[in-house]
Amino acid sequence: TIRYLFKQIFKASLQLQVDDHKKALLVSRKRQSENTVIQLGEVAIGAGSSSIIAGPCSVESYEQVYEVAKALKEQGVKLLRGGAFKPRTSPYDFQGLGEEGLKILREVADEFGLKVISEIVNPSDIEMAVRYVDVIQIGARNMQNFELLKAAGSVNTPVLLKRGLSATMEEFMFAAEYILSRGNTQVMLCERGIRTYEKWTRNTLDISAVPILKNESHLPVFVDVTHATGRRDILLPCAKAALAAGADGVMLEVHPNPAVALSDARQQIDIPSFVQFMEELRASQLFREEK
Amino acid sequence: TIRYLFKQIFKASLQLQVDDHKKALLVSRKRQSENTVIQLGEVAIGAGSSSIIAGPCSVESYEQVYEVAKALKEQGVKLLRGGAFKPRTSPYDFQGLGEEGLKILREVADEFGLKVISEIVNPSDIEMAVRYVDVIQIGARNMQNFELLKAAGSVNTPVLLKRGLSATMEEFMFAAEYILSRGNTQVMLCERGIRTYEKWTRNTLDISAVPILKNESHLPVFVDVTHATGRRDILLPCAKAALAAGADGVMLEVHPNPAVALSDARQQIDIPSFVQFMEELRASQLFREEK
Amino acid sequence: TIRYLFKQIFKASLQLQVDDHKKALLVSRKRQSENTVIQLGEVAIGAGSSSIIAGPCSVESYEQVYEVAKALKEQGVKLLRGGAFKPRTSPYDFQGLGEEGLKILREVADEFGLKVISEIVNPSDIEMAVRYVDVIQIGARNMQNFELLKAAGSVNTPVLLKRGLSATMEEFMFAAEYILSRGNTQVMLCERGIRTYEKWTRNTLDISAVPILKNESHLPVFVDVTHATGRRDILLPCAKAALAAGADGVMLEVHPNPAVALSDARQQIDIPSFVQFMEELRASQLFREEK
């Protein structure tokens, strides 16, 4: 057992290095104690107010995006999301409008003074995308697509990184580190539910990830309540829980006519429901308005 | 495919019966639209105010329970928990003081005017237990110990039923149905985290279970933030999230000296931390005081 | 960091104790290097040959059990299972025939010279049960029903302990330790699939549990292919995999007419399928016949 003790001493020395390494992570609050604030027009993400990102799952047409953007504007929501490149389980499902979709988003957003967030799926599209979008989204299925992370790390456009389907929080932070380590420090983390055995929700919203990520990292944290739950009937309580737990913002999917949506038809909410959602969220006093 | 359609019609008829059956569940809100309210002294659980259940993981001594109960009293908390029969992974771990522990709880609770909640693990102990406790707790490991559920259903004492380690919400509701179907309608449901791959928390708090259970059932819903997280540093944000999501109350473990606790030493909070927890929770305006 | 090293030395000393403790577990191969062999009539479980346990999910009638037992006899299978006390998700589902079911099993088994395995769910039923059964089964939902484990540990009848729905292997071994520590050393472990996100199987057969449990423990290891898969079409390959991985035996459900079974109608196989299953399993040369 003397040998055992020496082995432990050796291990302890190793562990010290690991701790130093962890301390050294660029995403870590040990490295940077103050919050990273990402400025998108008038919106300062991570500075204390609550941000909402909303929009259709997929960009389908100018009219569709226009209608949603108008509702956002009226509700004081400044961040418009919409999918132009869609990672779909089946190759036969609608794969998105591509660059054409990004153009539509840009055009509509400019009309209403909104900022655009859209998912990019191919490293070679990053350069093209930054001409249209204000925030590059990296989706759950690509959280460990390290080539894509590296490409997103080499531009100056802010990145919204979604947690992988079954990523640990540690893996999530390392994925963000890929981006920061390439020079792009404007990263937002987005919890979107993890895969479990439970079947009454599409995924399981890991609410404890919010305070843990806020403690461990200085990056802003969002919760995508649409994908986390897959159920319209609990979007509002889950959004409230997210804000109560310390999230910097909430993301949700809104479509003028969900029943005919080309993707996620079952979980998007329509515009009247969105208006009601915003009114009730604001009424809850959990919502911290931008000053 | 005509045959197929007939098969579907047949299936539909079957499904109708299932729906009726589901409607017929005693736990279902379809069966009883108004909330079940459980009166424990001055505390009305399920009537709109926020209830706190607190106390040590295990009852260890009169002094230990006294010290915690005093703190509860000072914070206006009326519900005292403490384990006398401890279901432990290893047979060599402390198994609880048994009936002696229940006596201590009762004695201390009476001194401070509190109500007692304690876990029972053997169907044959239920009758003995109701002489001491105000609420029978059925723990996660026993959620599908149907003999225990039946025994708890045959008394008039309220029951706090915890969700199993990997129980679906459907199984959870059926477990409660075992109790109600035997005649005991005073059941509270308690989400306490589910088992997932994530390692930074002891379990994963399934926050979406709160609004879903509130929608599907008329029974009060609690969240045990101690077992759901296993981490003291995020108890407060998770408790806030629970209340924001619609929970009727929060449960947590408090010990005068967690470092020497006979069980769950790492996750219980000490009394000063409990005081701070209560103050911050009340300050958040999420806490709805008993009128 | 000197302080850190001392802390590690302290930890190492603690770890040594834990290791000793682990070594001391009665279920551990460190404690007993040779296999535990359980003799059931002519069948020696754990001695190298492959054992089959088969029978209906629930005992429904004398005729039903008779028909299955006859098929077992013809196939040289000596171990008859059948549920008399059924732990069912819903209180409105068939709960089993109770003691009457055990009598039927005993009577039929004696007629064909078979041994009886049946699940007991209430600690207070153990004494009654040992008058009828040769092996007490403790089901997955009761793996951490420690009162039941203690009761099973206090008799001399062999016990088949099934792994919990989401039990770790460590918890599984500790559950067995509850039985051994009370004096009953005749315990068989039964892997029956764990709960995961995958939906094409009822559970996920954790095949790696077989060699790990065989390495870590001296107890015999079975695989319940019916519950692990919930699919008749893959019972045979999974049974082969179990034997190839080192299992001492395989358990499966057989019913004369699965379509009208009072439980598990979808996953039981009928008698012709059972005959074919046995013939193909024996033909595979993985099956080690009793000498």
Added chain:
Amino acid sequence: TIRYLFKQIFKASLQLQVDDHKKALLVSRKRQSENTVIQLGEVAIGAGSSSIIAGPCSVESYEQVYEVAKALKEQGVKLLRGGAFKPRTSPYDFQGLGEEGLKILREVADEFGLKVISEIVNPSDIEMAVRYVDVIQIGARNMQNFELLKAAGSVNTPVLLKRGLSATMEEFMFAAEYILSRGNTQVMLCERGIRTYEKWTRNTLDISAVPILKNESHLPVFVDVTHATGRRDILLPCAKAALAAGADGVMLEVHPNPAVALSDARQQIDIPSFVQFMEELRASQLFREEK
């Protein structure tokens, strides 16, 4: 309820379309009843014999690969794997030698008459890679990197597609469909363990995936026993289980000196262990030699 029946009839019609769609999947055995056979030199994968793929986790040097390849040759193993592009959780871990690594693999493989399998992680590298490798591997983290799948689908080189960390079998088959739908029909599926709560193994080998994938699809099915278990001590029983369950082959990691490996140091086996593994696997009679 008449309305309900009509709704079901409508649903049934929809379901008919889904079934047709499923039938139409190129990966489905309903579409092609005979096995897809992939010819790699003398090795015919999917034609009934058992194939072994072995080699180091990462290509580190010519000497390292040479030493492993020599051992493969001596054991009659024809398929050499080695990672040149390494998807690593941390950006600070060894990321592989890149194209230089592919050159080493090709050179050594040619010397011993072996075929080369290596993972590609960037769609834009596929064209370069096919100059060096005989099989493109798509790793678990990239199973739903649809751009990479599309790129792999547009060349004629066979592809080994690994199941995602928490991919359902359905998603796995759809991922393969992405490749086939682009014209590349030479795809092998590789089960490599799924992510669960169990901690004694790195992942949980889903052995039932083997017979299900063989039933549902005509594509060859491999099992990567190294990543599925993360434990050297159970590689052999798991490999036997894979073959017993119907796998066309087994993949494992071999390194001349695992202790100093630049990745996966804990789970690779050394050359003497590999020799013993091969001898015992062949001795088991589960191994079906190439004729």
